[in-house]
Amino acid sequence: MSPRKQPISLFKMCVKSCITLINSACYVIEKSYPENMFHECERQAFELKCYLMSMLPVRLFDVLCSERTCCQYRGDPRIQLHVLTHPNMTVFRKCDLDNGIPQGFWIETISNFNRLAVLDLKFICTDEILQVVGISCPLLEEINIVSRVDICKSLFNASVLIRNVSDAGLCSIANLKQLRVLAMDPPRNERAIRVGRCVSQAGIIMLVSELPYLEELRIESCDIGSTLIGTAMEIGPLSLRKINCHFASADGIRKLIKICPFLRELSVTHVFEHNKDAILEQISMSDLRLNRLDLSFFSYTDSMQQLLCIKGTYLTHFSLWEIDNSLTMDAVLSIGRCCPNLSSLCLMTQSKCLVIPRHFRRPEKIFSELRNLTIGNENFNIGHILTFFFECTQNLEKLVIKYQTNINIDETLTHLLEKGCLKNIHCLWLDCTLEVSKDVVKRIISTCEKLQMFTVDFMEEMNDVHKYINENNLDLKLGTY
Known part of the structure; x- marks a missing residue:
């Protein structure tokens, strides 16, 4: 079952105790003086601060000030801040x-x-x-x-x-x-x-x-990328590591790469029919060593294949929102081969071509480093695709499934549980279109030893499930829509 809630650390207990005592002292000082004697109140607070600084390490004040919301102060927050800042x-x-x-x-x-x-x-x-x-x-x-x-x-x-x-x-x-x-x-x-x-x-x-x-x-x-591209000023090279760019063009991407040659994370959205391959070619030809690449409203073309062949070894995060409904299993396998270090993958497609052949043999050592998987939206067999990814990696920690059509996935989840595929899952997010029975929800909670976040559309009343979580002191957040 999900892990048990652990008691708070001794350090956190001490911090909370300190803040409670400081809040009490501040409240006494504040209530001892009317508003027209605020400066005297401030002087008393300063004396309390000096006393605390003589007793406590300076760095502890950073912690106390950051954690002050763990115990709400009933009075004027300026008094509390006056004591806890230095x-x-x-x-x-x-x-x-x-x-x-x-x-x-x-x-x-x-x-x-x-x-x-x-x-x-x-x-x-x-x-x-x-x-x-x-x-x-x-x-x-x-x-x-x-x-x-x-x-x-x-x-x-x-x-x-x-x-x-x-x-x-x-x-x-x-x-x-x-x-x-x-x-x-x-x-x-x-x-x-x-x-x-x-x-x-x-x-x-x-x-x-x-x-x-x-x-x-x-x-x-x-759109930070377009803001940089659109300026008439000569700027760069900048040290920026993360950029998002909407409505991109090939010329714009070329200029952006020149302005920001040290990029590690790039998000590109392109909704026009022309020039998509030219955008991908500009990234391929650059000296960028991207760790994260997010592409929205693109297609899996030869240019994207070339891009992944050239830059794939650097990628740890790759996201593709494919719009031409042409994503195939061969393309998925190619992503796995070209990007051996992927820890996070997001594939969104309406493709009817994403089908696992009848006598398919999975290549070795693809997606073996995968920790986070997001997949959707429709027209493919969820069970087959999930089984494929779980056979590639034993360490998947976060799974997000998005779907546009109502479908019951009890059988798929039960099959994955029986094979032990979900044993390392920490976070499971299922779209509201995915129907899951209460019995399967219970089985997931009782079987997945590391599950701490579980979002699912409740088809039935779940009071007994929440009661089970509380009575067993499980460190699990069970949510719905």
Whole structure:
């Protein structure tokens, strides 16, 4: 059966106990002074901090501050933060309770964080705060500057969301030359520029050009590749390791590779009928040594075969969303031969040609390193395909099955269980179109010794299954849709 829940470590127990005691002391200090005596309250909190720093290692404060949400503080979070922060901190991540703290507090506090390597300001960041960060935190390697969002009621429209980080804020942190990871807001279109502050594509280009060690740029719902390709400025080479590029062209990919020659993870989406092979050929001809390649709305053509033959030995993650319904078993075997180091594979296809021949003999040493498998969407025999992959690898840990048509897979799962194929599975995600009976769900839970995440559409009432999980103290999250 699934593994048992283990007791929390002695270290975590000590951290939780420390935070509980500190919270109690902070609450007593806070309630001892009215609001007009806040400075006296602040002085008392500072004395408590000095006492704790004389008793506890400095690095423990990083842990206490990061784990402070394990025991909710009943009072003003500024008091707790005042006690748990200090000038030698290397990591600070805000929590949801911090969103209501006024900007002035952050400006005053962050100005003392001269040794920070990691700073998370998600949903509290403003240009004014970034001005302080740029001056006071020269050692930063990772920062999240997703803006604070204010809501303004418009006379003409519904409520308007106003952001508080603009290109001016980006200019403030351009001198943080050690930055490796940056998370931020997407650029706004011209109409949105009229409402509040915003970052622009030009501002993003300026910033990445100024950061010599930036490896990862996290911008939600933003086509970073097209942003870099579309600039008229001469930029690069950049140190970026991860890029997503939608509506790509061959010329665009060639320019992107020139701008980012150190890419390790590339995601390309192409929805046009022409030029797909040319895109693949540009990647093949490049000097890139990609570890991860995600291709959406492509076909398995000779150009893709050539790409995998040339670059496949470097790949540990490969994802293909194939749209011409032409994926065959020979193509799957070719992926296995060309990419011997794959640990993660995602194949999405509607192909009716993905069929295992009647007297098929599986080649040796293909997909032997596979740990994560995602497969879908329709028109192939799930049982045959899963059996093939499980015969290739004994170490599959995560299995995701997506399907567009309702189908009962009790027999398939039972067959896999009887063969011991699921013995190393940690996570099993079954699409809501896949019908699984309660008896098979129970059997999976009782048979799979490493299963900790299980998502399945409940066809029947499952209270007794949840009761079984709780009574046996199983470390298993059983979810549905």
